[in-house]
Amino acid sequence: MNLGHLLLDMVLMPLVAFIVGLMLVLMMRRVRARIERRVGPPLLQPLFDIIKLYGKKTQISHGYMQDISVMILLGGYIASEIFLPVPGMDGLAQQADLLTLMYLLMVPMLGMALGVGQTANPNGSIGISRALSAMLAYDVPFVIVVAGAALHYGTTSLPAIIAMQQAAGAASWGIFNVPLLAIAGLLSIHAMLGKEPFEIYVAPAEIATGPMVEMSGKYLGSLFVMQCFQLYTVGVLYTTLFLGGGTAWLTFLPKVFAVIFLSVAVTNVYGRYRSEDAIRWLWKWPTLIALLGLAVVLAR
């Protein structure tokens, strides 16, 4: 692998993820606006929001861990993005596999949790307690989906998984071959994105936006950047596992947008689950569907 190409990968990847993420956030906000019969924000609004937050004069911090947590949560996503193979940029994808990525994606969560803990606000701590409870809930079906996919493809190497789906055309995509796993995966990433009905950890009226309660200025701005990264990473991961990945950005990006669109479109019609109800629901339906999918893979 040539060094220049590698460096380009490492520099460009976070940038691409950020820009695509901004577009995904824009889509999310516009979809919600249309459902509520509003026009929605203009093209550059997500970027302006971040710039505004970073430009604030007073930046309040509760300690070093809060500062470092911002770096960890961004760093965790950036690392995941670099390891995720995308068209033309998969130089490092061989160095870490699907399992590594699954656990690397928990690093930002831990980073955020530590930072919020340092802000010393019980509302934030309650939010993190709920967010981690939700993680315990949605990761159970997600792990089953990952295990099923790994068995179906016979490898945990992401470039190999993409190559397999690309070689035999759309008929070999995960979504058509292991549809049950794909459905369960979609349900668990919906919860992973923290969209209604799984957003009790934010609950503005009850716990004052939970983890965000003491985050202002560039701290909140970093969380906005993280949201861009999160939407992008989750979308790309799902596309890689079930929608054949991509060889060209033109065919690849619509798939990523479609995955996120499904999630943000249905979210607007839901209320909010309590933590225990969310856990029960996620351990019942997506888990059952994923287990069925796994059984099908094992039976082959």
Next chain:
Amino acid sequence: MTGLDFLLLLATATAILLFMRGDRPEAGWLATGAYAVQLLVLLAIGGVPSQASFSFTIQGNTLSWQLSGLGWFFGLITVAAALFAAWYSAGDWGKQQAHMRVQHTALALNVLAMLILLSSADLLSLFIGWELVSWASYLIMTQRGGKAGDAAFRYLLYAMAGAMAILAAITLIAVRLNTLSLEVFWLNLPTLPSDLLWALLLLFGAGFGIKMALLPFHLWQPEAYAETPGASATFLNAIAGRMGLFALLLVLLHPLGLERLAHLADPLLQFVNARTLLAWLAALTAIIPTFIALQQTDARLLLAWHGIGQGGLMLLGIMTGSTLGVAGGLLHVFNYATYQAALFFVVTSVAYRTGTTDLDRLGGLITRMPWSYVALLMGIIGLAGLPPMNGFVSKWMIYKALIDAQMPLLLVAASISTLGTILSVYKLIHNMFLGQLRPAHYAVQEAPWSMTLPALILAGIGFLTGMMPGLALDLVDKAQLALGYALVPHHLGGMVHPGGGLNMLWVVGILIYGIAIGALIFFLGNRRHLTHQWDNYAGGHFLSADTPYQYSAHFYPGVMRVIGPWLRGQVLHLELSLRHVVHVLADACHAFYQPTHAVLYVLIVAVLALAWTL
């Protein structure tokens, strides 16, 4: 004199020396030096089999000792754990303790007993080593009395039952195969009848399983380990429980044994084999104690419960029977020792400064004990098994081996245990170090360097072997070779594997790069200024020292409402009633053996003897 002779001699000398000089102020440093020399001798042996030059013959059976690569691997961790424990107690912590002489001696005796056990070359020497370790553990656990004494007594009941089971298994082998040699037993293993093998598996499994707290023999461990004084508890937590795993590996879990277990069908459910059954037992041991840990409100108990769960993961890796899985399981023994010891040191430091390990009575200590916080943070990342720490690498190997072995449900089980661990360790760090600092702790200072440095170094080793797992895998190779498994082809950063490899140098490098970019983004904004913890959103109220503003008790109500009813502890009630029966019997025996009735007993014995002879 062979290397093993020298090592055992050194260990004995250490115990005697500490027994004589253990109450001196410099005893801690003396012990540290002694363990350092033992460690050097072990390193000089270098995993090459080392035979003891002494042996005994009893009724035609030879008792001999040999330190194989497997024993060497466990011995290295044992002596290193003792070294760190002694270092920790050499400074201020030791000065605060009441009976350091007993503690030092008990630790040295534990190391000696473990080294004897680890160099067992036949079934009889294994049993002798096993008993020595059991009694040495009792000594180290019981010294504080009170709650610790009760916990140690509970342990003793389990240990005795386990020893009986092991003795029964050894007797069975001696009667059926007419040998006490391990090699002969291994050679006969493939042809042993199924019923005998099931009996051996149950007896050995129960006996060794008690030590490693395999479900359902786990109940004694958390309290016994948690109530032991800090430095000794660290040693126990880091390695003592692993002796059970060592013995299981030595007796049953080498390639031939695992192969035989895989073909040993369950007499009731014919489609289940012994290997799968043990693997599921290991998986349950990884899950259930982890979620019990989640409910704990005492930091030491929380960690001790996790110790049981991590032991389950090690066995799970080994039960896959693949090279990668066995290496993962063994590597996890090493990795676990590094971060668990660091975590226990920090918890002990916090207890030293604040006087409590109650998670509901702490908080906000990050501003007072920043170095302890760093060590704890690195430790919990290791325990949770996330990059970049070493816990991730061994867990990755276990996951990967489970996928290769087509055991996806066990992979899911292992992952559920990891998820539970993440929740639980966050609670640990949050309730101790994050949130609001309590008025009672305003004046708390960082623990002395003699206490923070060992923890930081252990955490550093955890990070280093996380980034370069090849360093630790070189040690694992010796153990695997001794067991007869093929070696995992590895390099400094990890391993190349046909179905997706791992290179931690890249993973850690890219993660650090990502964090650097994160820092760049962070520093783009204006300079931040620090505020006081009372300068906080409180719904319009003003905060002050009188306002408790912390969320720590009942930390995961949502999860507990779902899984709480599953963990009501019926087994605990059953075990408690059994223990009470033993207590009553013990009291009855004690009352019977009063010295005041000595004449009466002599008379009874004399009469009975006369009656029998006449």
